[in-house]
Amino acid sequence: MCTMFLYQKRPPTTDWSFEQKQIMFESIVILDFGSQYTQLISRRIRELGVYSQIIPFSTPAEKIKEFNAKGIILSGSPYSVYQKGAPKPDNGIFSLGIPVLGICYGMQYITNTMGGVVQRSKQREYGRAEVEISCKSPLFRDMCGDARHTVWMSHSDRIERIPAEFEIIASSANSPVAAFQHTTRPIFGLQFHPEVSHTVEGMRILGNFIQRCNVTQKWNLGEFIDTAINDIKSTVGEDLVIGAISGGVDSTVASVITQRAIGNRLKLLFINNGLLRENESEEVMAVFKSMQLNVRYVDASGVFLNRLKHVTDPEKKRKIIGKTFIDVFEKYASGKAFKWLLQGTLYPDVIESTSHIGPSQTIKSHHNVGGLPSRMRLKVLEPLRLLFKDEVRSIGGILGIPGHILSRQPFPGPGLSIRILGEINKQHIDILRKADRIVRTEIEKSSFSATLWQYFAVLLPVKTVGIMGDERTYENVVAIRAVNSSDAMTADWSRLPYELLDKLSSRIISEVVGVNRVVYDISSKPPSTIEWE
Numbered sequence: 001m002c003t004m005f006l007y008q009k010r011p012p013t014t015d016w017s018f019e020q021k022q023i024m025f026e027s028i029v030i031l032d033f034g035s036q037y038t039q040l041i042s043r044r045i046r047e048l049g050v051y052s053q054i055i056p057f058s059t060p061a062e063k064i065k066e067f068n069a070k071g072i073i074l075s076g077s078p079y080s081v082y083q084k085g086a087p088k089p090d091n092g093i094f095s096l097g098i099p100v101l102g103i104c105y106g107m108q109y110i111t112n113t114m115g116g117v118v119q120r121s122k123q124r125e126y127g128r129a130e131v132e133i134s135c136k137s138p139l140f141r142d143m144c145g146d147a148r149h150t151v152w153m154s155h156s157d158r159i160e161r162i163p164a165e166f167e168i169i170a171s172s173a174n175s176p177v178a179a180f181q182h183t184t185r186p187i188f189g190l191q192f193h194p195e196v197s198h199t200v201e202g203m204r205i206l207g208n209f210i211q212r213c214n215v216t217q218k219w220n221l222g223e224f225i226d227t228a229i230n231d232i233k234s235t236v237g238e239d240l241v242i243g244a245i246s247g248g249v250d251s252t253v254a255s256v257i258t259q260r261a262i263g264n265r266l267k268l269l270f271i272n273n274g275l276l277r278e279n280e281s282e283e284v285m286a287v288f289k290s291m292q293l294n295v296r297y298v299d300a301s302g303v304f305l306n307r308l309k310h311v312t313d314p315e316k317k318r319k320i321i322g323k324t325f326i327d328v329f330e331k332y333a334s335g336k337a338f339k340w341l342l343q344g345t346l347y348p349d350v351i352e353s354t355s356h357i358g359p360s361q362t363i364k365s366h367h368n369v370g371g372l373p374s375r376m377r378l379k380v381l382e383p384l385r386l387l388f389k390d391e392v393r394s395i396g397g398i399l400g401i402p403g404h405i406l407s408r409q410p411f412p413g414p415g416l417s418i419r420i421l422g423e424i425n426k427q428h429i430d431i432l433r434k435a436d437r438i439v440r441t442e443i444e445k446s447s448f449s450a451t452l453w454q455y456f457a458v459l460l461p462v463k464t465v466g467i468m469g470d471e472r473t474y475e476n477v478v479a480i481r482a483v484n485s486s487d488a489m490t491a492d493w494s495r496l497p498y499e500l501l502d503k504l505s506s507r508i509i510s511e512v513v514g515v516n517r518v519v520y521d522i523s524s525k526p527p528s529t530i531e532w533e
């Protein structure tokens with residue numbers, strides 16, 4: 001068992017039917033036994049310039065060859081190898097002649113299946129550990145300068161006896177078998193996690209494994225674009241494709257790449273819900289035009305704002321906006337000859353949804369176009385489904401998408417509606433837009449914008465007393481939110497300098513009519529959230 005104390009337990013991936021077209025890059029495949037670090041292994045391999053794919057642990061060995069696999073990594077798992085229902089791969093993988101690296105559970109599985117002994121242990125080992133390595137292993141090439149290395153351990157079972165024909169190549173005080181290798185075949189095991197940044201030489205170890213795999217072809221995003229364009233051409237044929245574009249990174253990159261493949265047979269809708277930031281619709285439409293995208297501008301702000309009248313409950317707001325989005329989308333898309341729906345789904349979404357989303361499946365629901373009615377029967381086209389976010393940004397750069405689009409801070413689908421607490425009306429939207437523009441402009445002028453995850457203004461549904469000149473005022477309060485985060489799962493409030501906060505406050509109070517007080521949000525997530533609603 002390789003316990004992950006930081007995250008919730010998740011099941012191993014069992015059931016993706018791999019209809020998706022196999023990409024022809026040489027790859028390292030990762031058999032997923034359910035570790036929360038599986039995606040991280042895949043990212044690390046790609047950072048080392050080699051294409052990696054996560055596939056179900058049960059994938060038959062014969063099928064693995066079709067992935068153009070040059071190496072196989074067995075991931076960690078929340079299971080114990082002795083446990084009932086513990087995931088087991090096809091043992092044919094050890095006879096393919098392809099190097100295999102087992103990490104944590106992966107190593108324990110190799111031990112168990114090849115005649116060694118894995119012992120249940122009540123004592124878990126979690127955190128940093130020092131290991132002593134053997135220089136003669138190709139896994140530890142160029143690491144012999146230091147006898148001891150810091151690694152990250154996260155397991156409770158341990159290996160008591162290694163299988164015959166294996167040798168120990170690293171050990172720590174708590175794990176006498178911290179790493180092993182077969183004496184003649186390219187099979188390796190690591191009890192610790194090389195993919196976690198606390199394992200100081202982790203990238204070097206993974207790089208050494210890749211070298212042992214003889215991967216000759218580098219993962220090249222420029223080539224990926226060509227492959228993806230050909231793939232879209234052959235998948236879609238002469239059909240028409242429709243998609244919604246928001247101006248966010250994913251939908252813009254997905255649209256540009258599809259447009260390169262099928263030209264104006266891609267029709268895009270930009271739906272203005274009346275809840276966008278100041279000048280946002282004009283700015284993104286200008287970018288779409290410069291990219292020669294076939295975008296139809298739909299001003300649906302009236303219907304959105306009408307349906308939101310007098311609604312104050314945050315969840316109701318979201319539901320109304322989601323439903324209205326679908327209604328508007330359907331009005332423009334249904335009855336026409338569209339066969340495909342373009343979506344900017346990324347690799348983490350594919351991995352996280354254990355239910356398979358393939359190119360030929362009729363759409364059920366999605367976080368962006370949440371639940372189109374089944375009568376629309378569109379097939380899903382997801383050209384970015386094999387990419388991580390940073391790779392999508394790089395591809396966007398290669399495709400010539402302007403930098404300010406690629407580096408945009410996340411903006412929620414429900415837009416300003418979840419930053420106006422209480423009732424949404426034209427006046428509230430105007431006040432928030434002006435305050436938000438000042439927050440964005442001043443922070444972007446400072447050196448802070450590059451380090452922040454998100455920064456914006458929030459309009460509170462309270463009025464407070466103030467004094468302007470000789471006059472008593474009774475006006476609205478604006479809160480400023482600025483957070484640091486790496487993935488929005490957790491976030492810390494940003495320690496912006498007083499001078500910058502002072503500038504934001506003075507400008508908002510003097511320039512935005514209807515606001516006489518500004519406060520700074522100093523709550524972190526958890527227990528708060530980034531957005532206020």
Ligand code: XMP
Binds near residue numbers: 454525529531
């Ligand atoms: P919270 O407020 O949950 O937000 O800490 C985490 C991240 O998600 C964004 N967010 C949304 N994005 N639709 C979206 O597309 C939504 O309904 C939504 N709610 C929150 C938020 O801006 C932050 O980046």
